[in-house]
Amino acid sequence: MFTKTSLTALREKLVKREITPAELTQEYARRMEELNPALNALISWDTESALQAAARADLSLPLGGLPIGIKDNICCRGERARCASRMLENFVAPYDATAVAKLRAAGAIPFGRANMDEFAMGSAGENSAFGATRNPADESRVPGGSSSGSAAAVAAGIIPAALGSDTGGSVRQPASHCGVVGLKSTYGRISRYGLVAFASSLDQIGTLTTCVEDAALLLQFLSGHDAMDSTSSLQAVPDFSAELHGGVRGMRIGLPKEYVSSGNAPEVQNALNAAVAALEAQGAEICEISLPHAEAAVASYYIIACAEASSNLARYDGVRYGYRASETSSAPGDVYARSRTQGFGEEVKRRIILGTYVLSGGYYDAYYTRAQKVRALVAQDFARAFEGGVQLILGPVAPTPAPKLEAKDMTPLQIYLADIYTVPANLAGLPAISVPTPQSGLPVGVQLLAPHFEEARLLRGAAVLEQSWK
Amino acid sequence: METPRIDVAYIAELAKLELSDEERARYTRDLEQVLAYVAQLEKWDTQDVPPMCHPLEVYDALREDVPGQSLSNEAALANAPQQADGQFRVPKVVESAH
Numbered sequence: 001m002f003t004k005t006s007l008t009a010l011r012e013k014l015v016k017r018e019i020t021p022a023e024l025t026q027e028y029a030r031r032m033e034e035l036n037p038a039l040n041a042l043i044s045w046d047t048e049s050a051l052q053a054a055a056r057a058d059l060s061l062p063l064g065g066l067p068i069g070i071k072d073n074i075c076c077r078g079e080r081a082r083c084a085s086r087m088l089e090n091f092v093a094p095y096d097a098t099a100v101a102k103l104r105a106a107g108a109i110p111f112g113r114a115n116m117d118e119f120a121m122g123s124a125g126e127n128s129a130f131g132a133t134r135n136p137a138d139e140s141r142v143p144g145g146s147s148s149g150s151a152a153a154v155a156a157g158i159i160p161a162a163l164g165s166d167t168g169g170s171v172r173q174p175a176s177h178c179g180v181v182g183l184k185s186t187y188g189r190i191s192r193y194g195l196v197a198f199a200s201s202l203d204q205i206g207t208l209t210t211c212v213e214d215a216a217l218l219l220q221f222l223s224g225h226d227a228m229d230s231t232s233s234l235q236a237v238p239d240f241s242a243e244l245h246g247g248v249r250g251m252r253i254g255l256p257k258e259y260v261s262s263g264n265a266p267e268v269q270n271a272l273n274a275a276v277a278a279l280e281a282q283g284a285e286i287c288e289i290s291l292p293h294a295e296a297a298v299a300s301y302y303i304i305a306c307a308e309a310s311s312n313l314a315r316y317d318g319v320r321y322g323y324r325a326s327e328t329s330s331a332p333g334d335v336y337a338r339s340r341t342q343g344f345g346e347e348v349k350r351r352i353i354l355g356t357y358v359l360s361g362g363y364y365d366a367y368y369t370r371a372q373k374v375r376a377l378v379a380q381d382f383a384r385a386f387e388g389g390v391q392l393i394l395g396p397v398a399p400t401p402a403p404k405l406e407a408k409d410m411t412p413l414q415i416y417l418a419d420i421y422t423v424p425a426n427l428a429g430l431p432a433i434s435v436p437t438p439q440s441g442l443p444v445g446v447q448l449l450a451p452h453f454e455e456a457r458l459l460r461g462a463a464v465l466e467q468s469w470k
Numbered sequence: 471m472e473t474p475r476i477d478v479a480y481i482a483e484l485a486k487l488e489l490s491d492e493e494r495a496r497y498t499r500d501l502e503q504v505l506a507y508v509a510q511l512e513k514w515d516t517q518d519v520p521p522m523c524h525p526l527e528v529y530d531a532l533r534e535d536v537p538g539q540s541l542s543n544e545a546a547l548a549n550a551p552q553q554a555d556g557q558f559r560v561p562k563v564v565e566s567a568h
Binding site for chain 1 (some may be wrong): 485511514528
């Protein structure tokens with residue numbers, strides 16, 4: 001009865017007393033019981049506590065009584081936060097992530113831990129220690145990743161909205177593959193406190209929602225400086241919904257020629273063409289721009305992301321928390337290495353090894369420093385485009401629609417290369433959003449990018465696309 | 471830059487990971503392929519480009535040094551795989567005194 005109903009519409013039902021918060025949570029729990037076994041979108045949940053929270057829900061609060069799914073790498077006090085890894089199989093979060101605390105303060109009810117690629121490393125949702133998630137649009141296909149469960153759950157109507165995290169496209173790409181809206185805000189807009197670190201200079205919590213309006217609504221409550229995250233921004237938080245329907249008349253929107261590639265699947269090219277037509281019809285001017293270092297983004301990204309990951313994941317040593325292997329000798333190094341060896345999955349180890357390599361003596365400058373310099377060039381491309389007079393940039397999200405599950409013929413490099421359109425926003429710290437396009441077949445999204453802290457403009461462009469296709 | 475043959479066994483040791491022969495062979499193959507690809511970073515002129523380690527420049531980000539609530543001893547130890555006497559228990563690292 002609530003398949004893909006927006007938070008705003010649900011709120012209206014609650015406020016008009018057409019339904020109680022407990023009934024609403026009950027209804028989502030029922031849908032979850034019915035649909036989750038086939039999809040494996042949520043990997044744990046506590047219906048009892050959610051119902052208790054619903055019974056206490058304060059409808060005078062802006063998100064009062066609304067259940068929101070949480071990716072398994074974001075801490076909710078007293079609930080498991082496993083990062084879909086054996087390493088954290090028994091980990092119970094001792095505190096709320098700031099993003100979760102802010103949602104609770106606005107009245108929302110965190111409900112369900114969403115499946116993901118282990119430690120957010122992957123783009124298909126298949127690198128989970130708790131099994132792959134399936135795409136609700138076609139269960140023989142992947143939902144994308146790494147926020148696989150968040151996207152699939154929202155697309156299936158198991159939850160009305162969810163938090164994900166986006167280090168290189170992990171919110172936007174599964175949103176595109178599942179047909180929902182995925183927003184990654186400017187780096188620093190949302191506190192990372194309580195988000196399990198993967199690559200700290202790239203990570204950002206994001207939202208998966210059924211519509212652009214909900215993305216604006218959640219961003220409003222998630223944004224703002226946090227003393228617990230020194231990289232969170234002091235920038236003022238504007239009213240993201242105020243200009244949501246202001247339109248794009250007179251706006252110049254850049255289409256990078258490097259993104260109109262023969263490597264794009266026909267559906268992706270069609271989606272891009274449809275977006276161009278929709279924006280032009282609403283009075284925007286689409287102009288060709290160039291991002292000369294676009295092709296260097298994936299190489300720069302994987303060096304930086306893996307280097308930061310190898311450092312961040314050094315904390316998992318089986319002492320303070322996480323999996324600990326049994327002691328067979330007295331040397332502590334043995335326990336550390338065995339715990340890590342048994343606790344981490346294949347892709348996590350692959351990235352730790354790559355990251356350790358590029359930071360190791362003799363290779364640091366050749367790989368890591370060079371990747372950071374190229375990162376600056378990628379960021380400069382965007383800065384020049386925006387200085388050159390475009391207000392937004394339009395592009396694809398992924399080169400193809402969702403691939404089949406268990407496509408074992410792909411090498412890791414081929415998988416990494418499919419991130420070409422999403423990693424630049426993380427390297428440059430820009431806000432970006434994936435919006436579903438009308439499709440007769442599999443879902444395909446298009447992406448808009450905006451200058452730092454211009455989420456209001458980004459959402460306005462996204463709302464135009466959404467309205468055009470209603 | 472010439473793609474060096476990556477010594478995965480040595481790198482795994484640095485990263486405290488134990489690899490089987492099969493894993494070592496697989497990671498060697500995968501990573502050499504990735505390194506051959508990222509060698510393209512050589513072709514961009516980066517001589518006068520400062521390395522970018524962060525998307526936004528952040529200065530003076532330390533918060534005021536005021537006492538606040540932190541985790542209790544019990545909460546901090548709640549996830550410890552092994553604990554004793556209110557502390558994390560680690561494998562023994564020194565010889566017993568005779």
